[in-house]
Amino acid sequence: MRTEQQLLSLGSFLSFLRERPLLWLGVLFIVYGTLAWLARTVSAVPESPFQYRL
């Protein structure tokens, strides 16, 4: 229990950010990259010449 409290502290989070930048930046890149790829893929679908407000 004590170990988990230590693990979830702000200090440990900040040191995680400092020590493992590649890991969290990688996650950030993958998530945003996937969003952009998906948006680009689906927006390439032949679209209606007119769109409707939903």
Next chain:
Amino acid sequence: MTPQDSPRRPAAARFLVGVLYAAIPTALALTATELGTKALHLGVRQVDETRGFDPRAQYLLPDSQVPGGFVTQFYDGDDGETHILPRSDNPRVMLFGGSNVQGFPEEHLEQLLERDLGLDLEINNLGREGYGSGRVSILFEQSMELGMDLAVVYAGHNEFVEAGFRQEVQASREGFAATAAETLRGLRTFRALEQHFAPPEQSGPPSPEAFEADDAVFRQFRYSDTLAQLEQFESNLERIVVKAREAGVPLVLVTTIGNYFSAPQSWTPPADFDPALWAKLEQRLRMLYESLPDPVGAAIRVEPERRLRRNDWLDRPDPLAPGFELPRLRTSPAPHTELAPYWRRPETWTERGIQHMRRLDSLLHDEVLAPERAALEQASGELQQLLDLVPDHPLAHYMLGLIQLRFGREPQAYEHLHQAAIYDRAPRKTSTLHNDIVRRLAQRHAAEGVHLVDLETQWQARYPGGLFGFEVMWDSCHMHPQARRRLVEDLAPPLTALLRP
């Protein structure tokens, strides 16, 4: 051993916490972009991929310029939208349908009705090119809040345009990307990205015909699929009937008219037909089609690029040669000779359009000489043999219909040209099949304020053998402006009777 006693627990916990820490920056970034896109009004609108088939799509919006008024949302902009004024004491008539209705001269109809009724009234034309009964039924339902005294529906030509759209939409929604995108559209960030990558909007009024599904989507369409689509047509009309009844609005269902001389769009083998035999028959049909003597051979235009379209009647680059004679085609006999000038002004016709009309004119009026007669008789026999094997082959019926017309055998021509329209797997014009649905519905709901105006029967009665086409239309179903004028004159008397106080 309890989980807490597990020697793996600290390592697993560290791993989970590591995952959590790695995810926190992304979650914070997403929260920031969600708030940022909101502040910047990005990703506001959700793109509707369904071309308006989604009942949630709003076809009518409150008119920001006129309190109490509405404006259509047909074009995603103000160009060409219809403004509906706040309800007044004047009787209000609403017209619903596709491009033919959109082209109805509603002001002419209004004048006729006002003259006959002796009162002011208001006609709103909610026809929109490309709309079939699917979208018309949604629009109709939403229009009930506008209030109206009479609704007129002229629909059916676009059933397979809508079917093609649906197939495209369905195809675009298959696969992981489409499914994931559907979920992610909940995020403004994603919608903003989607809008960023979307192709630039067209300039000027968009043309849904440019997006018409390629015939390729119908290559697997069996006749059972065609009939299923017609069931959908009936069920859409039924929805319209129910909505009108619930709102207490008298409804006029109108049978539609198509070009009997335009070729069928699509044909596929009957269910369980031997593919090898089908390929052989198709090859034979192709040879027959190519070897038919003119003018029948030249009059058959099956390939999309050879079919006549609107622009063939509008885009003449140079003046007509002096002494140009208007083709006769099938001039309506007395007492309807006034139907003869139902042409757009010939000065605007392209050579392509003129040549096709000349061929049809030859087909209808020139003498059949012996060699041509022999060739056509032989082709006719072969087509009949093909129809013995595949009785619902629309192209074979069509070719046979034109041959019979060349021989002046109108009843046989009528029969085959009608069969060609009925068995077309993806018709771009209505046939008796569509119109029988309209008649049936009107009859079934006659006691509930549903009325029938049978224009098909009315127009058939005006032409020799009940057949007409390019006299009044520039393609398979679109009427020349003068013909539309005549059509609303046919509509006026029954509408007057229904509106009379």
